[in-house]
Amino acid sequence: MSWEFVLKWLPKLLHGATVTLELVAVAVIAGLILAIPLGIARASRNAYVRALPYAYIFFFRGTPLLVQLFLVYYGLAQFEVITKGPMWPYLRDPFFCAALTMTLHTTAYIAEILRGAIQAVPPGEIEAARALGMSKGKALLYIILPRAARIGLPAYSNEVILMLKASALASTVTLLDITGMARTINARTYMPEQTFLIAGLIYLVMSFVLVQGFKLLERYLRVDASQGR
């Protein structure tokens, strides 16, 4: 590993890192917001309320992100009605396509995590809330969701890191994120070990920071204490 190689290409890779961070931030925040109503609907007792979210989650969890990305980016552009339509200025931009696809993708996963967490809230606590006279809405807001958040936090942190790595796929639709930059550099220098190793280190640093951040959050919210009995 030569230092001049690192010094020459590191700035470009770091520029790619900013693109990666933007993509991930958009996806996990928009995804969480969209997933809350979806997750609650999915955990409902009413079969009709459950059906539509289920179909959405089924499609987006059941197909690889790579296929979804290619469908949105290349597949939609095949049709005249899209390329001449009002959404084209947005769909034309690869960043928008990648961010859109990643958001839709992660919403499905977060909704499932939320559903699992809501269903794992000890029934005793819910019964206690109702016994105290709380309405369904109040019980949801003050008891169920906070508890579900603590139960689901490890899985959500898993999902955020997954999104960080999924952003690497954006390189397949011409976006110059870390992986895209690394592949471009590799194409010029034919040094895959060094290039991909440095790119991997950048991802590692980013995910390390995220993992530590979530560890602190878990400690603050006392997640460990609310597991088991």
Added chain:
Amino acid sequence: MNFDLYGFGPALAAGMLMTLQLALSALCLGLILGLLGALAKTSPNRALQCLGGTYSTLVRGIPELLWVLLIYFGTVSSMRALGQLFDIPNLSLSAFAAGVSALGLCFGAYATEVFRGAMLSIPKGHREAGLALGMSRSRIFFKLVMPQMWRIALPGLGNLFMILMKDTALVSVIGLEEVMRHAQIAVTSTKQPFTFYMVAALMYLCMTALSMVGLAWLEKRASVGFVRSAS
């Protein structure tokens, strides 16, 4: 939208077979690595804890795509050296082997966390009862901890398996002919990206649906007597 496959149907079906082979092989490797990692992380030995933690954090921190590329291209010189040691000329990882290694490695790292969470949520009292009865550590693990652990770990592992199956699409990048690669080849000839990527998506949906059915059956078997709440 035209659903004519221009004769690429059999090729896509062959790709599906390859995908399944890849996923199952990586699953085996990943489960073993995951169990080992979780045992290491929950053991009282500090060195093992460190090892398990490093494995999990290191592998989870790097994208699967990058692992596939690293293992396929980066192991060339070391594999050749290994081959010289055993007198096998030109030893190198095939695209399939590299794909299985990379995907299994990544699955194992996540499975470590799932298994660890499941192990931790089993009340300490069970382990203490086992010790009080004079059971050895490994008997406690296999007879008391593991059966309970599977039930708790199953949803997480199921999620991970479905992610694994979708990640097989990444191995198309190193030229392995699974579903995605065949779809791309078809697009080059026919110029119908929507058709073929939609067909590929439907194939993955099919495989996912089948695994979900299998998983639901497993979860039901494992969850007898366990109370679930619904709002």
Added chain:
Amino acid sequence: MQTLRNILLAAAATLAMVSSAFADETLKMGIEGAYPPFNNKDASGQVVGFDVEIGNALCAKMKVTCEVVTSDWDGIIPALNAQKFDFLISSLSITEERKQAVDFTNPYYSNKLQFIAPKSTNLTGDAAAIKQALNGKTIGAQRATLSGTWLEDNWGDDVTLKLYDSQENAFLDLASGRLDALLGDKYASYEWLKSKEGQNYEFKGEPLQGDDKIGIAVRKGDPLRDKLNEALKEIIADGTYKKINDKYFPFSIL
């Protein structure tokens, strides 16, 4: 039961890994398989195209059996050096940069780079004139090709450059309007312009890199190079080359 199944599957996986890791006796021909009309895959999975036919003709002359091995474009030179195949015949341009990684035979066809853009765009003249007209626009090319490298080196900052994994994806984006122009190998573009999607596009301006030669790549120091050169000379001399050339293009591309 679970453990038994795991053990069996693990054994099967190990077997698959080990058996596929052993090398073979026949000569392996490395091809991308995604670059019509030079190399492409048809519905039955066979690799077809100009490159394949030349490769087969050379093998026939050298009296060896050859097997086609496909690879993705980005990894094709590393794959050669990793001995996944013995020679690379996939429309590879001979460049100084590549010569540092591999050895090349004599050229088996010549190439030019040329822009293609919608018929309605007005782009004429040489590279400098086109650059001015395309200032600030989006131009595409395949990554790790001569076109991609040329655009990166010469126009990197004045235009938005998009690099693609495969030539086909670049064409798809040109057809959908994401790209204002595309720089590529003249003969591959010629093939695309004949298709239904390429109807509204045409070559623009003069060709660049007039002296680009396409060769067959082998590992550094490999004696296979001389055998391939001999065979190449023979198929050009006895008319086999011309027959294959005429099948794909109405003009000579040597």
